[in-house]
Amino acid sequence: xxxxxxxxxxxxxxxxxxxxxxxxxxxxxxxxxxxxxxxxxxxxxxxxxxxxxxxxxxxxxxxxxxxxxxxxxxxxxxxxxxxxxxxxxxxxxxxxxxxxxxxxxxxxxxxxxxxxxxxxxxxxxxxxxxxxxxxxxxxxxxxxxxxxxxxxxxxxxxxxxxxxxxxxxxxxxxxxxxxxxxxxxxxxxxxxxxxxxxxxxxxxxxxxxxxxxxxxxxxxxxxxxxxxxxxxxxxxxxxxxxxxxxxxxxxxxxxxxxxxxxxxxxxxxxxxxxxxxxxxxxxxxxxxxxxxxxxxxxxxxxxxxxxxxxxxxxxxxxxxxxxxxxxxxxxxxxxxxxxxxxxxxxxxxxxxxxxxxxxxxxxxxxxxxxxxxxxxxxxxxxxxxxxxxxxxxxxxxxxx
Amino acid sequence: xxxxxxxxxxxxxxxxxxxxxxxxxxxxxxxxxxxxxxxxxxxxxxxxxxxxxxxxxxxxxxxxxxxxxxxxxxxxxxxxxxxxxxxxxxxxxxxxxxxxxxxxxxxxxxxxxxxxxxxxxxxxxxxxxxxxxxxxxxxxxxxxxxxxxxxxxxxxxxxxxxx
Numbered sequence: 001x002x003x004x005x006x007x008x009x010x011x012x013x014x015x016x017x018x019x020x021x022x023x024x025x026x027x028x029x030x031x032x033x034x035x036x037x038x039x040x041x042x043x044x045x046x047x048x049x050x051x052x053x054x055x056x057x058x059x060x061x062x063x064x065x066x067x068x069x070x071x072x073x074x075x076x077x078x079x080x081x082x083x084x085x086x087x088x089x090x091x092x093x094x095x096x097x098x099x100x101x102x103x104x105x106x107x108x109x110x111x112x113x114x115x116x117x118x119x120x121x122x123x124x125x126x127x128x129x130x131x132x133x134x135x136x137x138x139x140x141x142x143x144x145x146x147x148x149x150x151x152x153x154x155x156x157x158x159x160x161x162x163x164x165x166x167x168x169x170x171x172x173x174x175x176x177x178x179x180x181x182x183x184x185x186x187x188x189x190x191x192x193x194x195x196x197x198x199x200x201x202x203x204x205x206x207x208x209x210x211x212x213x214x215x216x217x218x219x220x221x222x223x224x225x226x227x228x229x230x231x232x233x234x235x236x237x238x239x240x241x242x243x244x245x246x247x248x249x250x251x252x253x254x255x256x257x258x259x260x261x262x263x264x265x266x267x268x269x270x271x272x273x274x275x276x277x278x279x280x281x282x283x284x285x286x287x288x289x290x291x292x293x294x295x296x297x298x299x300x301x302x303x304x305x306x307x308x309x310x311x312x313x314x315x316x317x318x319x320x321x322x323x324x325x326x327x328x329x330x331x332x333x334x335x336x337x338x339x340x341x342x343x344x345x346x347x348x349x350x351x352x353x354x355x356x357x358x359x360x361x362x363x364x365x366x367x368x369x370x371x372x373x374x375x376x377x378x379x380x381x382x383x384x385x386x387x388x389x390x391x392x393x394x395x396x397x398x399x400x
Numbered sequence: 401x402x403x404x405x406x407x408x409x410x411x412x413x414x415x416x417x418x419x420x421x422x423x424x425x426x427x428x429x430x431x432x433x434x435x436x437x438x439x440x441x442x443x444x445x446x447x448x449x450x451x452x453x454x455x456x457x458x459x460x461x462x463x464x465x466x467x468x469x470x471x472x473x474x475x476x477x478x479x480x481x482x483x484x485x486x487x488x489x490x491x492x493x494x495x496x497x498x499x500x501x502x503x504x505x506x507x508x509x510x511x512x513x514x515x516x517x518x519x520x521x522x523x524x525x526x527x528x529x530x531x532x533x534x535x536x537x538x539x540x541x542x543x544x545x546x547x548x549x550x551x552x553x554x555x556x557x558x559x560x561x562x563x
Binding site: 011013016017020021022023026034037040041062064066067068069070071076078080082084085086087088089091092093095097098099105106107108109110111112113114115116117118119120121123124125126129171173174175176189192205206208209211212225226228229230232235266267268269270271272273276277278280281284285287288339340341342343349353356357359360363374375378379380 | 425426427429430433434436437438439440441442443444456458459460461462463464465468469475476477478479480481482483484485486487488489491494496499500501502503504505506507508509510511512513514515516517518519520521522523525526530533534537538541544545547548549551552553555557558559560561562
């Protein structure tokens with residue numbers, strides 16, 4: 001990464017490609033404000049103890065790891081770095097939000113632009129090589145961490161030596177399997193219980209807290225991950241217990257929040273929603289609508305799904321959208337029989353986005369004010385009664 | 401001081417529940433997603449609170465549906481670990497909105513663009529000699545990056561250019 005930084009400094013592209021601003025002065029102004037906001041949220045971050053680091057030249061960056069498909073579908077592992085800040089999303093720029101005064105500016109996300117120009121590759125490795133040389137990935141991660149630690153501590157100058165920047169590696173991101181591999185977690189999403197009971201208690205499903213940890217004996221507390229209240233039971237366990245036995249290689253030498261090391265591994269909201277919950281939500285909601293609404297003029301599930309497919313195509317036409325997957329059927333919802341649990345059978349996030357927008361439109365026409373079925377009304381309208389129940393513990397807390 | 405802090409916190413939670421009561425689950429998540437795309441890296445605290453409530457409305461709608469279906473004997477709305485990680489995003493937004501003037505947009509941690517990027521070296525690796533795959537991929541990646549950097553010099557989107 002230090003070679004990339006030197007190249008970007010020498011070609012005067014660093015403010016544009018790592019911070020999403022046009023000039024060095026704008027970068028100084030943006031980064032000063034960035035670290036002031038960051039300090040309010042993470043006052044104990046070790047970067048604030050380093051007196052040699054000029055925060056107006058300290059660029060926050062994320063790293064990313066994932067596997068792509070190479071020749072004959074062989075997995076190819078890629079490690080790259082990119083700036084936390086960029087030029088923004090299309091909506092952000094279209095609304096002119098990048099023109100706001102610095103104190104009110106949201107600072108653009110790193111979305112616009114060719115990814116070759118704002119993502120900086122560190123290495124690629126075929127899985128076959130990882131298998132043949134078991135320590136190779138750790139060695140690469142150690143080298144990367146060493147380089148990032150040097151960039152955070154001493155920084156990097158341009159060839160003339162008159163400009164210096166520091167790079168602060170604030171988090172690493174990836175999908176859940178990639179993060180769990182990178183951190184060597186002993187509590188991961190794959191530990192989720194799949195049966196009603198088991199001999200061995202679940203150790204937890206989250207690297208940041210003890211959610212999903214089952215009681216292994218009397219007096220041992222249980223923190224259900226299904227608790228979705230505003231103040232969940234697992235809240236008290238956030239960053240209480242490290243999710244690893246040995247500190248992951250990628251963390252070595254980095255300035256971190258000492259009490260929030262596990263939160264360095266951030267999960268992706270887009271994956272969690274569009275390639276996770278939304279697949280279940282849409283599929284189950286459609287099946288519930290098919291089974292529970294009494295406005296249908298046809299009898300069979302297949303004909304109702306066919307009607308929905310046609311309705312979805314009409315919706316896309318009206319909105320000027322190109323449907324990525326246009327069929328709502330038993331196959332696309334993985335629903336061969338009524339006892340099955342429906343789940344979307346697609347692997348593109350865009351499909352979930354389009355289907356969720358369609359379901360919103362469908363519910364306005366056929367659910368809101370048209371039925372009193374509890375599941376369907378809850379799917380579109382959150383139950384206020386449940387919120388009230390959730391609120392009761394806080395009332396007792398107030399009394400205390 | 402502790403009592404004042406606690407009272408302020410409870411007021412904040414009360415306010416959060418008041419907003420949650422008004423939210424709708426499928427409408428809430430669609431609104432939340434569009435809202436996140438319209439923001440930058442930082443979201444003002446009052447807006448972050450609203451965003452977290454939309455996310456909570458969806459999450460609670462999802463678990464309530466799962467609960468009702470299970471009681472009726474149907475397997476619908478399967479609960480999965482991703483539910484918990486989305487909950488972490490909503491919870492953290494709420495915590496950060498209490499702590500500072502701004503909270504971090506959860507979309508900053510999304511890997512949408514990175515997924516696009518991963519596909520590029522992967523595609524390159526399918527077009528080179530398999531015996532020299534690592535060297536060739538890195539060499540070609542550097543060429544592609546140089547070309548893209550030159551093109552991006554002319555891209556003015558999202559920049560405030562000096563006069």
